[in-house]
Each structure stands twice: as structure tokens, then as C-alpha cells.
Amino acid sequence: MKQTELFRATPKKPITARAAHWMPDAVRSTRDKLRLSVSFSAAERRIFRKPKPMAPSEWAEKHRVVTMSANPGPWRNSLTPYLAGIMDASASPFVREIYCQKCPQSGVTEAALTYVGYLADREPGPVLMTFSDENTCSEVAKDRLAPMFRTSARLQRYRTGRVDDESNTRVNLTHMPIYLAWASSSARLANKPIRYAISDEVDKPGYQATARQGEAAGLELIEKRMTTFPDRYKWWIFSSPTVPAGNIETRMAMADVVFDYHATCPTCSRSHKMSFENIKWDGGRTADPALLERDEKLTWYECPHCQARWDTLTRQDAVRLGGWRCRESGLSLPKTLETRRPRRIGFHLPAWVTPFVSSGKTAAAWLRGMKSANAMQDCFNSHLAEPYTGLSERRVETLALLRDSRPARIVPGNGIIAGLTAGCDTQDDGFWYEIRAWGYGVDRESWQIRSGFVQSFEALEQIIWQDKYRDSGGNEYMIAMAVIDAMGHRTAEIYDWCAKHRGLVVPFQGSARQQRPWRFSAIEHYPASAGKRANKPIPGGLQLLQANVNFYKDELARLWQIDPADPGAWHFHAETPDEWLAMLCHEYRDVHGQWSCPSGAANHGHDCSVYALVATDVLDMRYWERPVEVDPAPPPTSSQPAQSRRRW
Structure with missing residues (x-):
């Protein structure tokens, strides 16, 4: 190993005899010409060497x-x-x-x-x-x-x-x-x-x-x-x-600064923030998701400046030509770091920036999400890289598109309605309610008839059983079943009211993990929280309706995404206030896949819709047959026995 000579010089001050008394005689005699040399191992030289800067x-x-x-x-x-x-x-x-x-x-x-x-x-x-x-x-x-x-x-x-x-x-x-x-x-x-x-x-x-x-x-x-x-x-x-x-x-x-990725178009050389709105496909909302995934030619990314169509390879070229830019100022990543010197930085990375997900897969995920809340959550989380809120407040305008031209309390005519159900959400100071009409068939198309808030059981009785609900032809419809929330501070009162109207209204308890969508459980006693009546027998007993609320809220989220002109749509009357629609938008799926509501946010309208929807399953309303009026049979003759006329 070669030695590295670090010092070779005559000391500025000669080493005196006293200072050199410990030296060997051969060294002491040549002390004025002393040379020092030190050698280092390869590892030591590597540590001492200043590394060249490298990103x-x-x-x-x-x-x-x-x-x-x-x-x-x-x-x-x-x-x-x-x-x-x-x-x-x-x-x-x-x-x-x-x-x-x-x-x-x-x-x-x-x-x-x-x-x-x-x-x-x-x-x-x-x-x-x-x-x-x-x-x-x-x-x-x-x-x-x-x-x-x-x-x-x-x-x-x-x-x-x-x-x-x-x-x-x-x-x-x-x-x-x-x-x-x-x-x-x-x-x-x-x-x-x-x-x-x-x-x-x-x-x-x-x-x-x-x-x-x-x-x-x-x-x-x-x-x-x-x-x-x-x-x-x-x-x-x-x-x-x-x-x-x-x-x-x-x-x-x-984060002090958040960055989004901007691509540069290979055709027009202009850059833009990559977004889902620029993904286009043939067929629109009626396209087949499976076909879009199989055939990449049916989907493309469109440059918003020159409308050039990017296939997968062109999109990757555009990403290579682009870079990260500050969401606030639009400056490039290096320039932003130089000027802002942030301690915390964030990056938003959706699927269309990466080379591993085709535009067809993203389009297919969106189309599947239009029919399923679970699929829409997957689309938001896995493709848009955004949190999913079910329907956020910014989508109240989307729900408003489901309003039709009917005034409140008017039932759709032409014999399309199978029956009415009501859902009631109990509060300490009153009751939120919604009455909905349901069409025949498994599509379960639904129309809101009336909704609002009342303070007493008497007012609720007036709305559910005494007020009349007719279609434009004057035909009257009765509410087939009312479901009311029985959990909370007023459970004993709810049980008494349901016992009073036995067979017309049922108490409800929501469950997040129940295996069956719904079931009845017999209850014979008042709950322990019922004050003076705690644990006392309920006269005649009651049937408590229990349902998996996550299952029905998923179903609601799916129904809200159906176009109002398509079968199975969820309709509101023309007078439905925005405040009611906002109550449908607060809940979201949490990290455990359960529907949750932020603290302080009102979701009473959402609960009323769930209860009204559960009632249709209890009644098997989707399987009710549409009545058909048949012309009366001809008069009987001596050789033909009389036949009874079919009725509604």
C-alpha cells in the first residue's frame, strides 16, 4: 500500500535536547531533519473524501x-x-x-x-x-x-x-x-x-x-x-x-406547498394540469366498461389546448416532457423550492399520470361507479386519488337535477304507483319525516311526495294517516307502512306510539354489521333507559325492525346516480328545498367501510330515506303485480256457466 506523505518540512523551532531526551540516539542525532508520514486505509480515505453532490x-x-x-x-x-x-x-x-x-x-x-x-x-x-x-x-x-x-x-x-x-x-x-x-x-x-x-x-x-x-x-x-x-x-x-x-x-x-403534475402536449407544446375531465371515450354514459378496458382505441386523453388525442404512448411522452408545478402559483418544482423554502411539501398523483393505468381502465371505473357506491369509492380512491364522501355538499346541485315538475303532496298518475311508505327520524324536539311513492317492478323507481319536520306525535299522525295524497286524476293513495327510529332518548314513547298504531307503523333499529339486510326481533319489555317503565312488559309486545344501514345507504347512493329519465330513478318534487338535499350529502364511508356522519352535520333526511326504502323490502313491494282491469265476460248461456269478473 502506498504511503501518503502528509508532512515533510523542517520544524520552525528545532527540537531541543531536553524535548528529545526520550528519542533513540539514531533519531535524536537527526532530529533537525525529521520527516513525518502517515498512511490511511481505503475505507478511511473513502470517509475523508468529500462526496460529489448527486441528486x-x-x-x-x-x-x-x-x-x-x-x-x-x-x-x-x-x-x-x-x-x-x-x-x-x-x-x-x-x-x-x-x-x-x-x-x-x-x-x-x-x-x-x-x-x-x-x-x-x-x-x-x-x-x-x-x-x-x-x-x-x-x-x-x-x-x-x-x-x-x-x-x-x-x-x-x-x-x-x-x-x-x-x-x-x-x-x-x-x-x-x-x-x-x-x-x-x-x-x-x-x-x-x-x-x-x-x-x-x-x-x-x-x-x-x-x-x-x-x-x-x-x-x-x-x-x-x-x-x-x-x-x-x-x-x-x-x-x-x-x-x-x-x-x-x-x-x-x-403542507406548505402542494404540487400537481402538468403534462406538455407533444403536438402543440403547451402544458396543462392533467385531470379526469380530459379523458374521453366513445359511447358516453352508455358505454360498456368491459369493452373500454379491452379496446384502448375507444378511449383517449385529449389535450385541452389543441384537442389532440393522446393514446397511452403519447400520454407517457407528454408526462416525460412535463413536470410538477405549484398548485397555488403555477411555478415549477425547483423554482418553488428555491423561492418558498418549504418544510412540508405535498404531491397529488392520480392514475392518469402513471404509465401503469390506461385511460380505458379509468373510464371503466367511472362508469361502474355510476351504478354502485362501492365502485364509485374505488374510482375516487384508486384513480382520482381523492377521498370519497358518498355525495359531498358540492354535489347538491347534482341531486337538484332529480327534481321534477310536480308540486308537493301530488302522487304521479297513470297507474304506475304501487304504494306509499314513510320514514321518520326521531329527535328530542320532534320528528323529521319523508313520504315516498314507489313504482311497480324490480327497478323500484321512487318519487318524493312530502318531507319536513314536526314537533309532536299528533302532527305526525295527521301527516301519515289523515292527510290525503292523490294523483292528478283524483285517485287516493294510503301509506302502506311507516318506519320510525326507536333508538335514543325517546324509545319508550316510540314503543307506546307503535303499539297504539300496531300494524301501521313499526319501530326501527339500525345496525352496521348485520348479515341479513333486515329482520324482525320480538321485544317484550321496555329498555333500561325507559325511566319508571324500565324493564316492564310492553302490553302485547312489539316487533322491532332491524336493518343493515350500510347496505341500504349503499343502495341509496346507487339510486341517486340514475338519470331521472331512466327506470329506477330517485325523484324529488319541485318544492324540495336545498336544505333537505344537503342532509343527504354529509355522510361518507370511513376507513373501515362504514357510513359515518361528521360531528355536528345534519343527516336526518338521509335517515328518513333509508327507513322508507327498508319498508319497501319488508312489504316485498318490488314484487307487487300491476293490477289489470279485464273487460267483463259475455252473458252466460244455458251451456256456459257464469264466470266472475276480475277486479283491481
């Missing part, structure tokens, strides 16, 4: 090898150019937290792993990678993280070679540890000083499991681990969104 995206193309992917091999920024911008922005010295609200399978997890490799090579420090559940944690450790260090010539040097140093929960390198944890385990998230954190799919239920166990929520526990690195930590937080109250949506709202 994470540049490092990735030189040293990263992708193993589990549809495109395995050396990392290529040209395949997913949007990831290069996210990684490079993460390396900015003033950026501390990076949020990404994304569609699934967009490559963000691979980008996070690449960033971990970059840190191991360029800026080592303890890393904590957190996943939604234990199985995902083990799979990433075994199938992605460990192979990344084995297949990269640059990263191999940091492996210790010991089997125990590469497990499903920890990877020990020669100079830093990488911890792996799942969000539901508070023990895995505790007692570790962390400089770098990667939090994957933070909207999954696992990140709230610790809160249900009496601990802080998963993200709060992770944040505490970085306390010892207040000005040097980096934290990636990314997920597909679920609901507005989800973790990723909350974090995106905390």
Missing part, C-alpha cells in the same frame, strides 16, 4: 436495481419521471416532511426504498419504515428491501454478511440500522431514535389501531421518535386516500 434521481439510475416490478432491471427515470421530482425534492436541505396522495401501484413505495438506499450511501442515519400490517412489513423486508442491497454493487459494501442482520423487522448495515414496523404495534414504534421515517399507506386502519388500544395514533408515535433530530429529520408520508378525515388528506392540508 437521488441521478443516484438511482447509477446504483438502483429494481427486482419486483413489471419492468425489472436498472432504475430508469424516464419510465416514471414524476418520481424523480419527488425524490429530488426530498433531498432539499430545508424540506422535512414529504406527503404524497396517490393512486395504488404508482411506484411511490419503490421511490421510498430508493431514497433509503440513497441515504445509506450518502447520508447515513437510523431509518424507520412503517407499514399498515405485519404481513406487508415482512413482504417488503424480504422481497424488496433485502434484494435492493444484494443487487446493487454500490450498496453491497454496507452489508455485514451476518444472517441475523437481515430479518423481517430489522436490517443492520455496517454503519446504520433500518427498522421495519407495522402501525398497529405500539411496541415496534417505540424506544428508537430515528432520523429518517417512511410511512406507507397511512389511511389503512392499522394506523388507528394503537389509538384504540389507549396509545397515541401511529403517526404520532412515529413523530416522537424523531425528537432528537429536530432540524435534520426526513419523513415520507404517502397513501391512497379514503375519506376526508383520513391521515393523508389531513397531512396534505398541513
Whole structure:
């Protein structure tokens, strides 16, 4: 090994005899010509050498090898150019937290792993990678993280070679540890000083499991681990969104700057923010989703400037020519970082930016969502990368399109109505109600007849049984069944009222996880909360109607999306106020797939519609046969017996 001579010079002051008394005689005699030389090992020289600045995206193309992917091999920024911008922005010295609200399978997890490799090579420090559940944690450790260090010539040097140093929960390198944890385990998230954190799919239920166990929520526990690195930590937080109250949506709202991806048209060279409105397909709302998925020629992305049609390859070229831009100012990502110097940055990544999802799949997902609330939630979360709220307040105008020209209290004519049902939502100070008419047939087309609020049982009796509801021809219709909410502070009163009108009105209890859509349960006693009548027998007993409210709210969301000119549509009368429509829009599906209502938001109209809808199933109304009036038979003769005339 060659020696590096660090010093060869005559000392400014000769070494005196007293100072050199410890030296050997041969050295003491030549002390005035003393030369010092020091040598370093290759590892020491590598540490002392100042590294050349390198962006994470540049490092990735030189040293990263992708193993589990549809495109395995050396990392290529040209395949997913949007990831290069996210990684490079993460390396900015003033950026501390990076949020990404994304569609699934967009490559963000691979980008996070690449960033971990970059840190191991360029800026080592303890890393904590957190996943939604234990199985995902083990799979990433075994199938992605460990192979990344084995297949990269640059990263191999940091492996210790010991089997125990590469497990499903920890990877020990020669100079830093990488911890792996799942969000539901508070023990895995505790007692570790962390400089770098990667939090994957933070909207999954696992990140709230610790809160249900009496601990802080998963993200709060992770944040505490970085306390010892207040000005040097980096934290990636990314997920597909679920609901507005989800973790990723909350974090995106905390971002100092949010970026959207702008594509540049290869035809006109003008750029624009990529959006769902620019995805076009043949057939409109009547197109076959399966056909759009199979034949890519039926769907295209349209440039809003020159109306050029982009197929999948052209769309990828447009993405390569584009880049991230600030949502607020429109400035490019590098310029925004230079001028704003933000600590928290967010990226919105929908499916049409990625090369892995065709425009046909997105169009098919939207068309399926028009017929199913579950499918629409999947479209919002997986393609639009937006939280799904069922029907948000901004869609009150959409529900208003379901109003027809009828005034309130008028039933549609022409013999199309099978019957009427009523739904009543109980409050401490009164009752919200809705009366709906239902058409014949399995499509279950429905028309609102009347809705509102009253303060007493007497007023409710007046509306349900005493007021008359007629069609334009003067035919009168009676309410076949009324369903009233029996849970709350007035259960005993509701039971007494239902017993008084036995057979006409039934008490209701909603359930979120009941297996059957609805069922009756016999109740013989007043509930424990009934005051003086607690646990006393109910005269004659009652049948309590129990129904899976999630099932019926899914059905409602589907019915609201049917065009008013199509069979099975949900209609409102011309006088339905916007306030009533707003009550139908507050509920949303939470991270557990259950319908929830934000605190303080009124959803009484939604509940009334559910109760009226449940009543049609109890009555089997969709299977009622339309009555047919038959001409009377001819007069009987001596050889022909008399026949009875068919009646309505």
C-alpha cells in the first residue's frame, strides 16, 4: 500500500535536547531533519473524501436495481419521471416532511426504498419504515428491501454478511440500522431514535389501531421518535386516500406547498394540469366498461389546448416532457423550492399520470361507479386519488337535477304507483319525516311526495294517516307502512306510539354489521333507559325492525346516480328545498367501510330515506303485480256457466 506523505518540512523551532531526551540516539542525532508520514486505509480515505453532490434521481439510475416490478432491471427515470421530482425534492436541505396522495401501484413505495438506499450511501442515519400490517412489513423486508442491497454493487459494501442482520423487522448495515414496523404495534414504534421515517399507506386502519388500544395514533408515535433530530429529520408520508378525515388528506392540508403534475402536449407544446375531465371515450354514459378496458382505441386523453388525442404512448411522452408545478402559483418544482423554502411539501398523483393505468381502465371505473357506491369509492380512491364522501355538499346541485315538475303532496298518475311508505327520524324536539311513492317492478323507481319536520306525535299522525295524497286524476293513495327510529332518548314513547298504531307503523333499529339486510326481533319489555317503565312488559309486545344501514345507504347512493329519465330513478318534487338535499350529502364511508356522519352535520333526511326504502323490502313491494282491469265476460248461456269478473 502506498504511503501518503502528509508532512515533510523542517520544524520552525528545532527540537531541543531536553524535548528529545526520550528519542533513540539514531533519531535524536537527526532530529533537525525529521520527516513525518502517515498512511490511511481505503475505507478511511473513502470517509475523508468529500462526496460529489448527486441528486437521488441521478443516484438511482447509477446504483438502483429494481427486482419486483413489471419492468425489472436498472432504475430508469424516464419510465416514471414524476418520481424523480419527488425524490429530488426530498433531498432539499430545508424540506422535512414529504406527503404524497396517490393512486395504488404508482411506484411511490419503490421511490421510498430508493431514497433509503440513497441515504445509506450518502447520508447515513437510523431509518424507520412503517407499514399498515405485519404481513406487508415482512413482504417488503424480504422481497424488496433485502434484494435492493444484494443487487446493487454500490450498496453491497454496507452489508455485514451476518444472517441475523437481515430479518423481517430489522436490517443492520455496517454503519446504520433500518427498522421495519407495522402501525398497529405500539411496541415496534417505540424506544428508537430515528432520523429518517417512511410511512406507507397511512389511511389503512392499522394506523388507528394503537389509538384504540389507549396509545397515541401511529403517526404520532412515529413523530416522537424523531425528537432528537429536530432540524435534520426526513419523513415520507404517502397513501391512497379514503375519506376526508383520513391521515393523508389531513397531512396534505398541513403542507406548505402542494404540487400537481402538468403534462406538455407533444403536438402543440403547451402544458396543462392533467385531470379526469380530459379523458374521453366513445359511447358516453352508455358505454360498456368491459369493452373500454379491452379496446384502448375507444378511449383517449385529449389535450385541452389543441384537442389532440393522446393514446397511452403519447400520454407517457407528454408526462416525460412535463413536470410538477405549484398548485397555488403555477411555478415549477425547483423554482418553488428555491423561492418558498418549504418544510412540508405535498404531491397529488392520480392514475392518469402513471404509465401503469390506461385511460380505458379509468373510464371503466367511472362508469361502474355510476351504478354502485362501492365502485364509485374505488374510482375516487384508486384513480382520482381523492377521498370519497358518498355525495359531498358540492354535489347538491347534482341531486337538484332529480327534481321534477310536480308540486308537493301530488302522487304521479297513470297507474304506475304501487304504494306509499314513510320514514321518520326521531329527535328530542320532534320528528323529521319523508313520504315516498314507489313504482311497480324490480327497478323500484321512487318519487318524493312530502318531507319536513314536526314537533309532536299528533302532527305526525295527521301527516301519515289523515292527510290525503292523490294523483292528478283524483285517485287516493294510503301509506302502506311507516318506519320510525326507536333508538335514543325517546324509545319508550316510540314503543307506546307503535303499539297504539300496531300494524301501521313499526319501530326501527339500525345496525352496521348485520348479515341479513333486515329482520324482525320480538321485544317484550321496555329498555333500561325507559325511566319508571324500565324493564316492564310492553302490553302485547312489539316487533322491532332491524336493518343493515350500510347496505341500504349503499343502495341509496346507487339510486341517486340514475338519470331521472331512466327506470329506477330517485325523484324529488319541485318544492324540495336545498336544505333537505344537503342532509343527504354529509355522510361518507370511513376507513373501515362504514357510513359515518361528521360531528355536528345534519343527516336526518338521509335517515328518513333509508327507513322508507327498508319498508319497501319488508312489504316485498318490488314484487307487487300491476293490477289489470279485464273487460267483463259475455252473458252466460244455458251451456256456459257464469264466470266472475276480475277486479283491481
